[in-house]
Structure formats: C-alpha cells, structure tokens
Amino acid sequence: MKALRFHEYGGPEVLKIEDAPIPEPGEGQIQVKVCGSGINPIDWKQREGYLEAYFPATFPVTVAREFSGTVSKLGNGVTEFSIGDQVYGIAPFGTTAEFTIADVSATALKPVSMDLADAASIPLAGMTAWQALFDVANLQPGQKVFIQAAAGGVGTFAIQFAKWQGAYVAGTASKKNHHLLMEMGADELIDYNTTDYSTVLKDFDVVLEAVGGDENMRKSLSILKPGGILVSITSAEPTEEAEAQGKRAAHLFMQPSTKDLTKIADLVQDLKVRPIIDAVVPFSRAIEAQKESQAGHIVGKLVVDVTR
Numbered sequence: 001m002k003a004l005r006f007h008e009y010g011g012p013e014v015l016k017i018e019d020a021p022i023p024e025p026g027e028g029q030i031q032v033k034v035c036g037s038g039i040n041p042i043d044w045k046q047r048e049g050y051l052e053a054y055f056p057a058t059f060p061v062t063v064a065r066e067f068s069g070t071v072s073k074l075g076n077g078v079t080e081f082s083i084g085d086q087v088y089g090i091a092p093f094g095t096t097a098e099f100t101i102a103d104v105s106a107t108a109l110k111p112v113s114m115d116l117a118d119a120a121s122i123p124l125a126g127m128t129a130w131q132a133l134f135d136v137a138n139l140q141p142g143q144k145v146f147i148q149a150a151a152g153g154v155g156t157f158a159i160q161f162a163k164w165q166g167a168y169v170a171g172t173a174s175k176k177n178h179h180l181l182m183e184m185g186a187d188e189l190i191d192y193n194t195t196d197y198s199t200v201l202k203d204f205d206v207v208l209e210a211v212g213g214d215e216n217m218r219k220s221l222s223i224l225k226p227g228g229i230l231v232s233i234t235s236a237e238p239t240e241e242a243e244a245q246g247k248r249a250a251h252l253f254m255q256p257s258t259k260d261l262t263k264i265a266d267l268v269q270d271l272k273v274r275p276i277i278d279a280v281v282p283f284s285r286a287i288e289a290q291k292e293s294q295a296g297h298i299v300g301k302l303v304v305d306v307t308r
C-alpha cells in the first residue's frame with residue numbers, strides 16, 4: 001500500500017510517500033480501508049521528536065492518527081463491526097495510508113449524513129473538546145467558558161459543544177475568523193494579535209487552554225472565578241498556583257472512546273454541530289498539508305483524502 005512515513009525525526013523533509021506493508025488486525029482490532037486521514041498538531045510534534053518521552057517511536061512511523069474509512073477485515077473476537085461498515089476513529093499506527101488498524105474501542109460508525117472523507121475531521125479534535133469541557137470541567141448550562149485558539153481544530157468543536165450545553169462562550173482568534181465563530185454561536189471574541197484577553201475577561205468558570213506557555217497559564221488562571229477550572233491540553237498544568245488562588249487546574253490527554261465518538265456522530269447527524277473543514281487534499285498533497293498544519297493557522301481541520 002501507499003503510506004506517508006518517516007524513518008527518522010526531523011522537519012517535513014523526512015516525510016516520504018512510499019510503499020509499506022498492509023497492516024493486519026490483531027485480537028479486538030479491525031483493518032480499515034482508509035478514505036480520510038485527519039491532520040493534527042500531534043503529527044508534526046511527533047515527527048520533530050518532541051513527543052519521544054511519551055511515545056517512543058518505532059521507525060518507520062506512518063503519519064497521523066485520525067481516520068475515516070470502510071472496515072476491510074476483522075481481527076479475532078470482533079463482533080462490534082462488520083466488513084463494509086463506514087467507520088471513524090483513532091488509529092495509533094498511522095492513518096495517512098491506504099489501510100490502517102484500529103482498536104474497536106477507539107472506533108465508531110461515522111455520522112450517517114457526512115461524506116466519508118470529511119468524517120476524518122472529527123475524532124481527535126472532537127473528542128479532545130468533548131472530554132475537556134464535559135469529563136474534566138463538567139461544564140454546566142449558564143457557566144462562562146473561555147476557549148483559546150477558538151478557530152482551530154479543537155476550538156471549533158469546543159465552541160459548538162459549549163453552546164449546545166447552554167454556556168456563555170468567549171474565545172481568542174484572529175479578526176478574519178470572527179465572523180465564522182460568531183455564526184457558530186460564540187458570544188465574545190478577542191483578537192489575540194491586538195488585545196490581551198486577561199485585560200478584558202473575568203469571572204470565568206472554565207478555561208480551555210490550547211496555546212501553551214507559562215505566561216498564558218498565569219493569565220488563564222487570572223480570569224477564573226474562585227473554584228473555576230483551567231483545563232490545559234498543551235503543557236503541564238499549574239496546580240500549585242491554582243490551589244493558592246482557590247482555583248483548579250488539570251491536564252487532559254484525550255482518550256479515544258467509542259461512546260464519545262457515537263455521541264458526537266449523533267450531534268453532527270442532528271445538525272447540532274458542524275465540523276469545520278479548511279480543506280480536503282489529495283494524497284499527493286499530504287506533505288504540504290503537514291507543513292500547513294505546522295504553520296499554525298488552519299481554520300478547523302485539514303483532511304487528506306487518501307483515495308484521491
């Protein structure tokens with residue numbers, strides 16, 4: 001099969017579209033004929049070697065984790081899916097490839113109404129936003145939530161989930177993206193290029209931190225009300241500083257879950273949530289798409305359609 005892989009850590013120059021063996025499913029796994037491969041910042045962070053301490057690489061590494069596609073083989077003991085099912089989810093061994101392997105516990109049927117390639121825009125960013133807001137922060141109707149990098153993959157899901165829950169939503173994004181985010185229901189938007197959010201926001205119940213940096217953590221804590229929670233999805237959370245201020249801080253590393261994927265598929269199907277897709281590119285443009293993601297200004301998600 002064709003796969004986008006790297007054999008050593010480095011910049012985009014280490015990426016190669018090359019032939020690779022078709023992976024076989026083990027117990028509790030399915031083989032998927034991939035259609036869409038969603039791109040996320042974790043792809044370039046791993047390729048650059050920044051994640052070696054958390055996920056030591058076995059080279060060659062196949063790029064990306066999100067997939068949509070058609071079940072092509074069942075591993076031993078799999079009863080949850082049938083061959084031909086259109087599914088989406090997270091696959092740890094790479095999805096910018098013609099086939100991938102996924103655990104059934106990290107897979108669900110894709111939203112029925114969605115194009116198969118487009119569905120790959122959902123799993124990683126969607127579940128991260130869902131788990132940060134609901135599993136960690138326990139966001140309630142009427143609460144105030146501040147979403148950083150609101151125009152990005154996680155942010156565009158987080159805004160819509162928070163509005164669906166009945167929260168007041170503020171976010172940071174470049175001015176050019178404000179119209180889109182207002183359409184999604186954002187109540188207050190701050191252009192981080194011109195305005196320091198910590199000078200205009202206060203008394204928030206929840207901050208979804210998505211930009212990183214010590215100063216950003218400190219400012220995030222400063223806009224929380226007593227008892228409020230900072231959920232960081234980038235670096236380590238400032239636990240002691242939060243406690244000293246009577247606030248809370250937590251870190252989330254998204255855990256794939258069929259239950260969450262199914263819930264999100266239902267919300268998409270019911271038109272409560274609309275995945276925002278910057279572009280769907282053919283396999284031949286997968287390396288350029290990785291470079292664009294690394295530049296940090298994707299609106300919503302980038303997807304590689306590996307069938308094109």
Ligand SMILES: NC(=O)c1ccc[n+]([C@@H]2O[C@H](COP(=O)([O-])OP(=O)(O)OC[C@H]3O[C@@H](n4cnc5c(N)ncnc54)[C@H](OP(=O)(O)O)[C@@H]3O)[C@@H](O)[C@H]2O)c1
Pocket residue numbers: 040041042124125128148149150151152153154155172173174175177192210211232233234252253254293296297298299300
């Ligand atoms: N812990 C986890 O499980 C987990 C899961 C997913 C993601 N993450 C991490 O969370 C972060 C966000 O992920 P993502 O997928 O949403 O990223 P992304 O889609 O690449 O984010 C792109 C967006 O970031 C915005 N942006 C860039 N610099 C900004 C700044 N200083 N302030 C506010 N917005 C800024 C850009 O907005 P403009 O174009 O408007 O400037 C752009 O729309 C990444 O660091 C990623 O690695 C962690």
